[in-house]
Structures are given as structure tokens and as C-alpha cells.
Amino acid sequence: MDFTPLFHNFAKHITLTKTEEKYITSLLDFKIIKAKEFLVQQGEISKQSAFVLNGCLRGYTIDSEGTEHVLSFAPKDWWIADMYSLLSQKPGNLNIEAMVDTEVALISKTNQDLMYEKVPKLERFFRIIIEKSLVAYQQRLNDNLSLTATERYMKFCKTYPQLINNIPQKQIAAYIGVTPEFLSKLRAKQVKAK
């Protein structure tokens, strides 16, 4: 139940007083999500955002064919939520699942709105966080429009070096947008190419 990493995260963009930190802490929940368990599942109305204290979550959808598509990995120090469901308060289509046992700080939507009223600085913090996230999604969409599968895989390896050897290959495939079989073949070719 140590929220220090979260306050380090806040400190990257805003400065909080001890009083504010205490207040914010009072609005947080702590939770351990065991590997393969869910924080939220499709069809639910999301009530909270999560900050990963340690471990790793992944957010994915399942399409009409039953295929999984990974929208985001959330390792230590990342924020994750089903923003669509959280904002609209409609059933979402995102599943957020723990890849390993994971500790998270949770903020309910209600408490987050409270926080914004009491500590307006946080409004800025989340604006900045979300701006960065937006840029990342734009970049990734652009990659999906302009790069081949091989290029997307190489870019993934550069961007998430710490994940490559720690997560199943099929989940990298579900992130870059190819079948696991095809990713396997890409890798086989790359090894030969050396």
C-alpha cells in the first residue's frame, strides 16, 4: 500500500503539498490483481482508472471472430482505463487483465471529479498525461497505416525492449496487428537475414 511511485508520477508535471498528497491518498484504493484476473471486462461500465505500482496490465478487445487485439500494455508507472466507458458511462468493449500479479492504485470516477475540484492542479496533470497518450495513439495509428508488419515489429522491439522477452509472442502479435503464426514467420526470416 505504498503510493510513492504515483506521487513521483505526479511530480513529473505538477508540485503537490503534503496536505494535497494526503487528501489524494484518501481518495485512492489499493488493489492486487492476480495474474490472468481482470480489472474490467467488456460489457461493464467502467468506474475507475488505474495506475500500475508494479506488475503489468494489458488492455485488449475481442472482435466478432473472437480474435484479441491489444490496445495497450501498462507496465509499472503507467495509467490505464477504459476511457470510452469511463467518460460515456456506457458498457465498454475493453478487457483489462493482469499479465502477472499486479499492484494498482485505483481512482474512482467520482473521486477523480472531486480531486479536480479540490486540487485543480490535477486538471493540468491529467491534461498533460492524456496529451502524451493521444500523441502515442496517433503515432501508432500512423504506423499501422504506413508500415509493414516487419517494420511494426521492429519498432515495437525498440519501443518496448523490456517487454519483448517477458510477454508471450502472441500478445505482441495482437498489438502490432498480425496473427501469431505470421509473426513467428517474420522472426524466422529475421534470424536468417543476420
Add this chain to the structure above:
Amino acid sequence: MDFTPLFHNFAKHITLTKTEEKYITSLLDFKIIKAKEFLVQQGEISKQSAFVLNGCLRGYTIDSEGTEHVLSFAPKDWWIADMYSLLSQKPGNLNIEAMVDTEVALISKTNQDLMYEKVPKLERFFRIIIEKSLVAYQQRLNDNLSLTATERYMKFCKTYPQLINNIPQKQIAAYIGVTPEFLSKLRAKQVKAK
């Protein structure tokens, strides 16, 4: 030089006093961008965000093959900027071009930061705007990962009914991520299917 549509836009999420409106107006620039002219071009460091008062802009990248990929259309009442370049102050890879003669309200990064200091409510406004934009990009990425070209085209038609008959087909193709030739064939099939 009528910024009324912009203040209507603000009013969707926050309430501004007349004084605040006047102050904000003093920080805005007005510009007419003629059809096929650019607001920003790749390689430049972006200095401003744009709000479309009327007309339509499009933001697109050009890949190593010379192919265009449309990241966003910005019709009346939409915000557009090269967020990556604006935030990082590094050369961007986005081109923002007018599809028809277009009137925009411009806010320089400097003035936007000023605005945030003087009218903190705007921090909330842009947080909300950007949250919505983020959800839209997540959704679109998910569509690109899970839908076929035909499905993406049909979804585009539903989402932007007002654009379909007003913009070149090749730019819809560049938005949904197919070649213009292939989109043409898709449409031919759909007509037959009726």
C-alpha cells in the same frame, strides 16, 4: 473575424464570463487558408493549434514510399494541430492542408500557456476535448486492427456522412488505409450487392 463558433465550443464544457471571452479573444489570431494551402508542413516545428470556424482542413503524413495517410479531417467546429510537434517542439511529420478555403482561429502555444494561467477553467476544457479525441483514436486504431477494408469504409460513411460526397475518394482511402483503386473496387461491389 467572428469567433462566436469558438465560444459556443467552449460553452459545451465550461462557462466563461464576458471578460474572460474578451481576454481570450485578445490571444487569438484569425486566418484564412485558401484551398490547397498549408497551415503546417512536415519538418516544421508547430507553434499553434487551430479551430476551424468554417471550411475543412485535413492532417496527413507522407510515408517513405510517398503515400499519403490521413490522420484526421477537421470540418467546422473541430480542433486540429500537430500535437507531437507542438508538445515536443521538435520537427513534426504532419501536413495540415485546407481542402477548401477555410477560416480558422489560431492559438499560439505561448498564448495557450498564458490562457491556462489566467483562465484555469480552460485547462479543464482542453482536458475534456483531448480525452474525447483520445477515445476516438483508440476506437479507430481498434477498427484498423479488427475490421476489413469494407467494414472500415462503411463505418466511415456512417461517422462522416457529410464528408462522403464532398471530398475526393482517394482521401477517404487514405483515411481508412487502402489504395484508391481498391476502394473503387469495394464500392463497385457494394453497388452490385444492392
Add this chain to the structure above:
DNA sequence: CGTCTATTTGAATGTACTCAAAAGCGGTGG
């Protein structure tokens, strides 16, 4: 009206997918 660009159509090609089967690997229980 002529020119330039957008759209259509067709044939050949390629990238990525499907299905199926085998091999590898990690965890669990005997």
C-alpha cells in the same frame, strides 16, 4: 475546350491469413 487530376477496370503479384500438424516449453502433480 483542353488539360489535369480523380476514378474505374483489369491482370498479375504479394503480403498476410487460415487451417492443420508438429515441436517446444512451463507448470503441476504423482
Add this chain to the structure above:
DNA sequence: CCACCGCTTTTGAGTACATTCAAATAGACG
């Protein structure tokens, strides 16, 4: 500690969706 089970990864053959290239047609704009 080994054997087995389930899941992931690999490999291969056949297929499909989408691209490339080329040429014809249609539209838009000065």
C-alpha cells in the same frame, strides 16, 4: 525429479484480401 498436460510457437501448404502497374474513362477547373 520426472512425466504429463495444456498452451505457445513453429512450420508448411493453400487461400484471400489488398496492392501494383497500366490503361481507359470520367470530372473539374481555368
